[in-house]
Amino acid sequence: MRYVKWTVLTLLGLFVFGFLHYTLPQRDIVRIVNTDVRRIDFGENSIFWASPDVGTDTTSANRDVRFIEAIRPNGKPIVYRNEDTGWGWPPYFKLDSSNLQAEARDMVSTSDNPKWVALKHYGWRSEFLTIYPNAVGVKQVAGPDVRLIPWTSLFVLILLALALVFLWRLWAQFRERTIDPLLEDVEETWDAVDDRADAARDRAKGWWGRMRDRLSGARKPPHK
Template sequence: MRYVKWTFWLLIFVLVGGFLHYTLPQHDIVRIVGIENRRIDIGENSIFWSRAEVGMTDSTSRDVFFINAVYPNGKTMEYRNEDTGWGWPPYFKIDSFGLQTRTKDLVSTASDPVWVQVTHYGWRNKFFTIFPNAVSVKRVAGPDVTVIPWVSIIVLVTLAFILFMIRRMWMQFRERMVDPAMVRAEQAFDRVDARADEVRAGARGLWGRFRSWLDSWKSKPKR
């Protein structure tokens, strides 16, 4: 049971951690090298695509904006640029067209780079054709700029505080209600066991007296 317990909590930790890592905003310092508009057929990985732009018909086949970027170390990254609307995650993004225009103005070359902070959520996975969704773009001073993820810090601290308060309330509830009830139940079981022992002891005594009475009727051995 110990291994089952730890496996259960490990599974919960992985699921919650993966959900938060996908949903919370992340910040990349990149150089924008191009933008494009691509026709996408949404298939089995539809859970990793947002709804259609607000005001447009939601369809399994639609045009999606993409942003192509390069990290300071030369690695490439591709972002999708889709509206989230009023759905999940709650970024309330409804300006994908405006973001695409601002991104186009930040396109640069390796000889004259313009470094940009791209705020996004989601993952990049080539095997499942998953792209992170860009939420905002902002020009920064250089590739070594430090970005403090204030939103993620606030969310995680708030969740930790909520979990701490839930645990405190549960401990108080257990101390006031559950533990006394368990003690009373254990005492009741002890009384039942003691009564059962008394009954068994009485039964053995009665049987012993009956056996002695039977033995008294047996013929005594001749001398």
């Protein structure tokens, strides 16, 4: 059972880590090289795409999606989608994809005259699953080596840690007041049952012992 317990806890921890890593905002230092709009037919990976722009048709099987193409400081390419999140999950309440596309288009630069930007996003890039992180903001920075503190993610993680501690304290108090006394009562009941069982066995042994003694006495030959 110990291995099962730790396996379940490990899987739960990995799920929580993956959920937070996908949902919490991250910022990449990149150089934007192009913006594009593509018609996307959604399939098995549709869960990794956001909803259509607020106010547009949501029943279509395909739609146009804005993309931002960029280059990292190490020269590797990265592509972001630019979709509204609306009022759904994750709660970025992003309604300005068109404005963000215009800002990104204005920051396009070349390798000869680079313009480095901090592109805020959530989600993952997977070529195997054909999924892209969703851009939620962009701003120009001094250079590719700038260091940015993820204040939003830190704030959310601190709140989650405090909530976890609070729930743990509630559980500890509930266990101390309710579960532990109940377990003690059950343990005392089982002890009483064991004591009665031991007493019954002792009485049975005594009875059988007396019976053996009587039978042994009856089988002994009389003294001459």
